[in-house]
Amino acid sequence: xxxxxxxxxxxxxxxxxxxxxxxxxxxxxxxxxxxxxxxxxxxxxxxxxxxxxxxxxxxxxxxxxxxxxxxxxxxxxxxxxxxxxxxxxxxxxxxxxxxxxxxxxxxxxxxxxxxxxxxxxxxxxxxxxxxxxxxxxxxxxxxxxxxxxxxxxxxxxxxxxxxxxxxxxxxxxxxxxxxxxxxxxxxxxxxxxxxxxxxxxxxxxxxxxxxxxxxxxxxxxxxxxxxxxxxxxxxxxxxxxxxxxxxxxxxxxxxxxxxxxxxxxxxxxxxxxxxxxxxxxxxxxxxxxxxxxxxxxxxxxxxxxxxxxxxxxxxxxxxxxxxxxxxxxxxxxxxxxxxxxxxxxxxxxxxxxxxxxxxxxxxxxxxxxxxxxxxxxxxxxxxxxxx
Amino acid sequence: xxxxxxxxxxxxxxxxxxxxxxxxxxxxxxxxxxxxxxxxxxxxxxxxxxxxxxxxxxxxxxxxxxxxxxxxxxxxxxxxxxxxxxxxxxxxxxxxxxxxxxxxxxxxxxxxxxxxxxxxxxxxxxxxxxxxxxxxxxxxxxxxxxxxxxxxxxxxxxxxxxxxxxxxxxxxxxxxxxxxxxxxxxxxxxxxxxxxxxxxxxxxxxxxxxxxxxxxxxxxxxxxxxxxxxxxxxxxxxxxxxxxxxxxxxxxxxxxxxxxxxxxxxxxxxxxxxxxxxxxxxxxxxxxxxxxxxxxxxxxxxxxxxxxxxxxxxxxxxxxxxxxxxxxxxxx
Numbered sequence: 083x084x085x086x087x088x089x090x091x092x093x094x095x096x097x098x099x100x101x102x103x104x105x106x107x108x109x110x111x112x113x114x115x116x117x118x119x120x121x122x123x124x125x126x127x128x129x130x131x132x133x134x135x136x137x138x139x140x141x142x143x144x145x146x147x148x149x150x151x152x153x154x155x156x157x158x159x160x161x162x163x164x165x166x167x168x169x170x171x172x173x174x175x176x177x178x179x180x181x182x183x184x185x186x187x188x189x190x191x192x193x194x195x196x197x198x199x200x201x202x203x204x205x206x207x208x209x210x211x212x213x214x215x216x217x218x219x220x221x222x223x224x225x226x227x228x229x230x231x232x233x234x235x236x237x238x239x240x241x242x243x244x245x246x247x248x249x250x251x252x253x254x255x256x257x258x259x260x261x262x263x264x265x266x267x268x269x270x271x272x273x274x275x276x277x278x279x280x281x282x283x284x285x286x287x288x289x290x291x292x293x294x295x296x297x298x299x300x301x302x303x304x305x306x307x308x309x310x311x312x313x314x315x316x317x318x319x320x321x322x323x324x325x326x327x328x329x330x331x332x333x334x335x336x337x338x339x340x341x342x343x344x345x346x347x348x349x350x351x352x353x354x355x356x357x358x359x360x361x362x363x364x365x366x367x368x369x370x371x372x373x374x375x376x377x378x379x380x381x382x383x384x385x386x387x388x389x390x391x392x393x394x395x396x397x398x399x400x401x402x403x404x405x406x407x408x409x410x411x412x413x414x415x416x417x418x419x420x421x422x423x424x425x426x427x428x429x430x431x432x433x434x435x436x437x438x439x440x441x442x443x444x445x446x447x448x449x450x451x452x453x454x455x456x457x458x459x460x461x462x463x464x465x466x467x468x469x
Numbered sequence: 470x471x472x473x474x475x476x477x478x479x480x481x482x483x484x485x486x487x488x489x490x491x492x493x494x495x496x497x498x499x500x501x502x503x504x505x506x507x508x509x510x511x512x513x514x515x516x517x518x519x520x521x522x523x524x525x526x527x528x529x530x531x532x533x534x535x536x537x538x539x540x541x542x543x544x545x546x547x548x549x550x551x552x553x554x555x556x557x558x559x560x561x562x563x564x565x566x567x568x569x570x571x572x573x574x575x576x577x578x579x580x581x582x583x584x585x586x587x588x589x590x591x592x593x594x595x596x597x598x599x600x601x602x603x604x605x606x607x608x609x610x611x612x613x614x615x616x617x618x619x620x621x622x623x624x625x626x627x628x629x630x631x632x633x634x635x636x637x638x639x640x641x642x643x644x645x646x647x648x649x650x651x652x653x654x655x656x657x658x659x660x661x662x663x664x665x666x667x668x669x670x671x672x673x674x675x676x677x678x679x680x681x682x683x684x685x686x687x688x689x690x691x692x693x694x695x696x697x698x699x700x701x702x703x704x705x706x707x708x709x710x711x712x713x714x715x716x717x718x719x720x721x722x723x724x725x726x727x728x729x730x731x732x733x734x735x736x737x738x739x740x741x742x743x744x745x746x747x748x749x750x751x752x753x754x755x756x757x758x759x760x761x762x763x764x765x766x767x768x769x770x771x772x773x774x775x776x777x778x779x780x781x782x783x784x785x786x787x788x789x790x791x792x793x794x795x796x797x798x799x800x801x
Contacts, residue, residue, distance in 0.1 A: 214575065215569075215572065215573035215574075216573050216574065217573075217574065217575045218574070218577075219574065219577035219578075220541065220574065220577070220578060221577070222577075226541070227570070227573055227574055227578075229566075231561055231565050231566070234534065234561060234562065234565070234566055236534075237530065237531055237533075237534025237535050237537070237538065237562065238534060238535075238537045238538040238541060238566070239538060240534070240535050240538055241534065241535030241536060241537055241538020241539040241540075241541070241542070241546075242538035242539070242541050242542050243538070244535060244538065244539055244542075245538065245539045245541070245542025245543065245544055246542065247520075248494075248520055248521075248539075248542075248544070249542070249543075277528075277530060277558070278530055278531075278534060278561075278562075281526070281528045281530055281531035281534070282531070282534070282535075284526050284528065284531070285525075285526060285528075285531050285535055288526060441575070441576070442571050442572050442574075442575055442576035443571070443572055443610050443611050444571070444611070444613070444635050445571070445579060445633070445634035445635050446634075448665075448717050449665075449717050449719075449720065449721075450716075450717045450718065450720070451610075451717070
């Protein structure tokens with residue numbers, strides 16, 4: 083399989099460099115923070131009003147789930163939570179661009195993408211409550227397990243994409259948009275410094291793998307600002323690896339949708355990888371164990387609040403008359419409902435039985451493990467007998 | 470029966486696995502056109518194509534990480550790590566990703582990935598080319614760790630490892646690659662000794678000598694030399710067992726032998742300190758305490774980095790050091 087540097091690569095190479103933190107001229111945006119719809123010549127939007135209302139609903143519901151999870155951690159029901167606050171548009175936009183056959187590889191913060199793939203939010207809480215390590219079947223919803231080690235999943239995604247090639251499941255682009263499968267992998271700005279991510283870029287490039295690298299640049303890797311990871315805008319890294327890179331307004335759900343959809347389609351058609359840098363902001367802490375007031379200014383957060391990913395969609399829907407007040411009331415009611423459901427499910431979630439520790443280590447029984455299991459069972463039973 | 474070197478036996482085993490299952494892939498550095506630096510994959514790319522025998526970029530984490538992704542997609546990748554000392558860049562992908570994915574997914578994910586690693590010293594190599602990192606992987610739940618020692622086992626065990634639904638770290642004794650042995654290429658895996666079973670290579674009654682990988686031949690030679698000594702010269706009957714599987718350990722075979730002989734010596738090239746011998750000694754003590762006539766003794770590398778090759782003959786257990794340990798255990 084050889085790489086044919088096509089027009090997309092050339093176009094990307096011609097993009098102007100921008101400052102690390104300033105939004106450069108090349109930033110792809112379809113909906114301004116004020117809710118104004120703007121056109122982009124490369125990204126005509128094929129979404130109906132109902133689609134956009136659906137995305138608004140997604141955004142509100144995942145924020146509600148996130149808020150609920152933070153509260154549950156504060157109440158001691160979860161050990162930890164990694165909030166997606168501020169990154170809803172990047173996740174819903176890219177998540178809704180996925181086709182049913184596409185495979186997604188998340189970090190541990192992709193609650194919005196999980197929502198789009200139909201993973202029950204309660205499943206996500208299992209991980210953060212310490213009840214399981216994830217525990218869903220990645221093949222069922224085409225959504226891999228959360229990966230905690232930074233960047234490790236980019237290689238899994240690339241290998242999976244190589245499998246798509248070997249299955250002959252890369253489309254030829256000739257028979258419409260349903261042809262072909264692709265992979266999307268999520269990671270953050272900090273991850274771009276990891277060896278695995280750079281290796282994944284090399285692999286994907288030389289094998290021309292059908293993959294979209296979706297980097298949510300939320301400006302902070304725990305306490306380390308973007309300047310600690312890079313001297314150039316992240317999307318420009320792609321150029322050195324030989325595939326196109328784009329920077330999209332990560333708080334603009336429409337732009338995230340359009341850019342991801344186009345990149346996925348290119349991958350499905352055999353045009354190889356794309357790097358998308360979704361320029362966004364982590365409005366909350368890294369996780370509930372973190373205190374961002376120790377390392378960043380409140381004024382920065384205030385600026386980003388003006389670019390909130392949900393408010394601009396609401397403003398757009400209202401201004402253009404695509405949604406009535408009843409719609410917003412319904413979504414708010416649904417959010418309340420789902421919050422209550424998640425809260426209740428979390429509080430009543432039982433601990434797994436202790437002997438579950440020994441299950442699913444190997445495909446079949448293993449003598450040494452079996453002996454440990456029996457010994458520990460007998461030890462536990464000895465307390466039962468004493469009672 | 471055909472006479473094959475251990476390297477050719479591995480090649481034949483890989484070929485058979487690839488013929489039997491189109492999902493089997495080979496990936497690594499120089500495994501394609503070159504056929505691997507030890508020629509283990511010689512000719513396979515020519516016959517199975519570049520999509521199945523993949524010359525990868527030069528990055529070990531990438532090899533294992535993408536193999537995981539291919540396995541998620543239903544493939545059975547066999548990765549080659551070119552030398553033992555080069556496996557560490559892939560440590561996260563092996564220990565934190567490959568080993569744990571079945572567990573993390575509560576059994577819904579199966580990762581049948583084999584990682585082949587030429588291991589051990591004795592070939593006069595520069596540093597990082599002579600190491601024995603097996604216990605690092607044996608310590609990781611979710612991995613199987615095996616070591617072949619002869620051509621017949623190499624042929625069968627590589628196929629068994631590929632068909633195994635668990636990730637397998639497969640150690641190949643690099644200084645034995647050119648040792649010849651009889652291999653029955655027509656026999657199926659059904660008649661082969663299961664992958665997790667140890668093999669008695671020489672029966673004996675005085676001492677149980679446990680070993681694996683490159684030291685199996687050394688231990689066998691030691692036992693034969695000791696047997697040839699007449700009773701007056703201290704003739705000793707040593708039972709040599711090739712452990713083959715380092716995780717899990719075949720404690721049934723080990724225990725049965727030690728209960729008979731009452732004495733046990735474990736030999737490996739890896740450092741004695743916190744090595745596999747420590748695990749064996751602890752388990753033998755727990756399970757055979759009343760049968761033991763002497764403490765379990767260990768022979769192996771020192772608690773140092775691997776030395777420059779001009780010193781490796783001092784570092785590697787040889788016939789004399791092994792028999793010295795045998796004699797010490799008999800003195801109790």
